[in-house]
Amino acid sequence: MQINFDIAAQFTSAREGRYQCIRTDAGNWTLGQIGQGNLVGTMRGISAPVMGQWLGNPAMVTSSVMKSITDDTFKAIARSLFWRAINGDQLPPGLDLLLFDFAFNSGVARAAKQLQRILHLEQIDGDVGEDTLEAVLHAPVSDILLALSDKYVRRLQDDLGVASDGIIGPGTLKAIKAQDARLRALIYACASQQDAAYRSFKGFAQFGRGWLGRLDQRVEAAVSLLTSVPALT
Template identity: 50%
Template sequence: MDSNFEKIAPDTETREGLYSATRSDPGNWTSGIVGIGRLVGSMRGISAPTMAHWLGSADLVTPQIMQRIDHATFMAISRAYYWRALNADAVGVGIDRMLFDFGFNAGVSRAAKQFQQIVGVPDSQIDGDIGAATLRALDTVRLEAIAGFVARGWAVQLQQDLGVSPDGALGPLTLSAVNKQAMWRRLMIYALASRQELAYRSFRGFMENGDGWLNRLNWRVKASLSDLDALALA
């Protein structure tokens, strides 16, 4: 059952543009490589290579096909290739949105591998597949391990949420507050935010697109925290 998909996916859709056919964007080419294949564009964040995979052949993808990607098609593709690929139902509220929206924006494999690293999957077993072994790691990961991935700026926000001194150091007092207030999912959201910000800053296009990427990250974090708050009130 895709419990939160119908709520989360449309929010991601609103963050994506409509039809675009920029020559310099590899996602607008059927091959996924600039200058190779055909320039057909992207729509609602669905790239040309993704649409080729969906239809079964790059030969079937045309600008007209891309322009006709509607909400229903977006939902079907994002459910099959992003939500389920990230096992978003299994990771639970808050984490699901963080993984799904980042995976849609920056790649499923990257999102999954970051998550596996945070929950303590051994480096040799990090494969981008959030399966049974990764979920077992999620169930047993220690707060201290998650905290080790939280960057200082995000740590301050967590401490403000918890009502403890916002010094940016996630020591025993902060982690005790996390434990007492059952806030481990909140801690995980900030750990994911830290890794996702680091990834954005490493991308070649950061100088040009970084403000937009970081704005999206801030939105993603706020929306994920709101999901947690709504669950607590339910």
């Protein structure tokens, strides 16, 4: 939702560090590959390639430019290149933050395509357009539930107050309908796929604990937003 950008940006900003310059991190190089372009570092989670995209020319990105990224610049880049890219203004509360922070952390295309696969769309193009937004609101809950991991099936069941057995049976389905929990299920489905994506990254052994910790916080924030804003119809 449009009113949630500041909340989402604050969440993301709080989990990103200030300036760092690590030679073995591709995001610190202007061309996005280790040893390619110039080693200039990252700032507030803004990678060197993203800053090059923002300025329109990777050659303009220097260490000094990266160090000078202010909170206002962070928000401008986050809104333009990530929030708008996932159509955050049009997404339901909670799902907007969940998708935005994962897109910022792991890439817009990956986040959008995950959502489209969960919704069983025919066209998986990474464009959160009219078809995707329509499916967000109206795709069958039975399709959405297929994307849940055991962890998030049980969490959904706990939320619904039904037996936490990891099995989506008649009781769970009845509770989802009675409590209008379809969007909650969609948030947990996205979280399940984000968890799987992190575990597939080659840096998981080194950074996985932090990634999964951030995911846990992301889900908590998303559910909080979902329950604090009237549901979309």
